[in-house]
Amino acid sequence: DTEVTQTPKHLVMGMTNKKSLKCEQHMGHRAMYWYKQKAKKPPELMFVYSYEKLSINESVPSRFSPECPNSSLLNLHLHALQPEDSALYLCASSQLPPGGGNTEAFFGQGTRLTVV
Amino acid sequence: SQQGEEDPQALSIQEGENATMNCSYKTSINNLQWYRQNSGRGLVHLILIRSNEREKHSGRLRVTLDTSKKSSSLLITASRAADTASYFCARMDSSYKLIFGSGTRLLVRP
Numbered sequence: 001d002t003e004v005t006q007t008p009k010h011l012v013m014g015m016t017n018k019k020s021l022k023c024e025q026h027m028g029h030r031a032m033y034w035y036k037q038k039a040k041k042p043p044e045l046m047f048v049y050s051y052e053k054l055s056i057n058e059s060v061p062s063r064f065s066p067e068c069p070n071s072s073l074l075n076l077h078l079h080a081l082q083p084e085d086s087a088l089y090l091c092a093s094s095q096l097p098p099g100g101g102n103t104e105a106f107f108g109q110g111t112r113l114t115v116v
Numbered sequence: 117s118q119q120g121e122e123d124p125q126a127l128s129i130q131e132g133e134n135a136t137m138n139c140s141y142k143t144s145i146n147n148l149q150w151y152r153q154n155s156g157r158g159l160v161h162l163i164l165i166r167s168n169e170r171e172k173h174s175g176r177l178r179v180t181l182d183t184s185k186k187s188s189s190l191l192i193t194a195s196r197a198a199d200t201a202s203y204f205c206a207r208m209d210s211s212y213k214l215i216f217g218s219g220t221r222l223l224v225r226p
Contacts, residue, residue: 004158041219088157092214102166104149107161109157110158
C-alpha cells in the first residue's frame with residue numbers, strides 16, 4: 001500500500017466554522033507533511049512531523065493547528081479561516097532513518113478548501 | 117520565500133520532441149527530487165537524485181545534478197501528449213524539509 005489518503009476531497013466552510021482535514025498512510029513513514037497550494041503556484045510547506053512530533057512550523061498562522069495522533073494519522077484543524085486561505089491542502093509522508101531519510105515523499109490527492 | 121527557481125516557467129513542444137527543465141537552489145541538500153502534477157491534484161514522484169550523484173535515468177527521464185552550481189535539470193525524451201503537466205523540483209535538506217521550486221508548465225502538442 002503506497003497510498004496517502006486525504007479526506008475530505010472538497011470542503012466549503014464559513015469564516016466562523018471549525019473543520020478538520022485528515023490524512024492517513026500505512027507505509028510506516030515517520031515523517032508527515034502539510035502543504036498549501038494556490039492555483040498555478042508550487043506547494044508551500046506548512047508543517048513537518050517527525051516521529052509524531054512537530055519538527056517544523058513554517059510560521060503558519062495559529063488558525064491552522066496540526067495534530068499527529070499516531071504514526072499513521074495527521075490532522076489539520078481549521079478555525080476562523082479567511083477567504084485567502086482557500087487553496088488545495090496536500091498531505092505527504094516519507095521514510096526517516098533508519099531505513100530511510102533519502103527517499104521520496106508520497107502525496108495524497110489533496111483537499112480543495114473554499115472559505116466563504 | 118521557500119521557493120527555488122525553475123525555468124522555463126512554461127514550455128510548449130510538439131509530440132516527439134525533448135523537453136528540458138532547469139532548477140536552481142540556494143542551500144545545501146540531502147537530495148533533489150522531481151515531481152509531476154496533473155490538473156492541480158496530487159503530486160507524483162518521478163525521480164530522486166542524491167547529493168553525491170551526478171546523473172540518474174528512469175525510462176524517458178534523465179536528471180542531472182551539479183552541486184557546485186546548485187542546479188539540476190530534468191530531460192524528458194520523446195515527449196507524449198500525456199506528459200502535459202506541471203513539473204516541480206523539490207530539495208530535501210538535513211532536517212527533512214522538502215521545499216518545492218516554482219515549477220514548469222509543460223504542454224505537449226499532439
